[in-house]
Amino acid sequence: QVQLVESGGGLVQAGGSLRLSCAASGxxxxxxxxxxFRQAPxxxxxxxxxxxxxxxxxxxxxxxxxxFSISRDNAKNTVYLQMNSLKPxxxxxxxxAARPLIVTMTPSEYDHWGQGTQVTVSS
Numbered sequence: 001q002v003q004l005v006e007s008g009g010g011l012v013q014a015g016g017s018l019r020l021s022c023a024a025s026g027x028x029x030x031x032x033x034x035x036x037f038r039q040a041p042x043x044x045x046x047x048x049x050x051x052x053x054x055x056x057x058x059x060x061x062x063x064x065x066x067x068f069s070i071s072r073d074n075a076k077n078t079v080y081l082q083m084n085s086l087k088p089x090x091x092x093x094x095x096x097a098a099r100p101l102i103v104t105m106t107p108s109e110y111d112h113w114g115q116g117t118q119v120t121v122s123s
Contacts, residue, residue, distance in 0.1 A: 002026040002098050002112040009094060009117030012086055016121070020081040022096030022114060030074040033103045035059075035110065036081045038092035038119075048094070049081060050103030059103050063089075086121045093118050 008020040022034060035050030049070040050059045058070050069082040079096060094117050097110035104110075 004114035006114040006117040009119045011120045017084045022079040024077045029077045032098040034079040040092040047105040
């Protein structure tokens with residue numbers, strides 16, 4: 001089992017920045033790809049960004065490419081999502097999720113989820 005805990009969410013004005021953290025415990029974290037998803041009220045959960053087990057490969061949705069950056073520190077069992085130039089459309093609950101080795105964009109293919117952290121961007 002891998003347990004995931006997100007932190008770093010909050011309220012920020014449009015154009016501002018936040019850094020989310022996903023802290024993992026349990027099984028060997030370095031064997032897992034980790035992705036961030038988000039879900040706004042009334043909308044489906046959507047892929048935001050993902051990083052492979054090694055950290056060598058990253059994927060981003062088109063809506064955040066160039067503004068968000070995902071990274072990981074396996075020594076600290078933590079994955080980060082740096083979010084810059086935030087927009088009101090980025091408002092959602094952000095979840096981190098883990099699965100073995102490689103990133104996919106489909107939520108059902110992830111075995112482990114955190115509880116989520118709220119990000120609210122005001123205009």
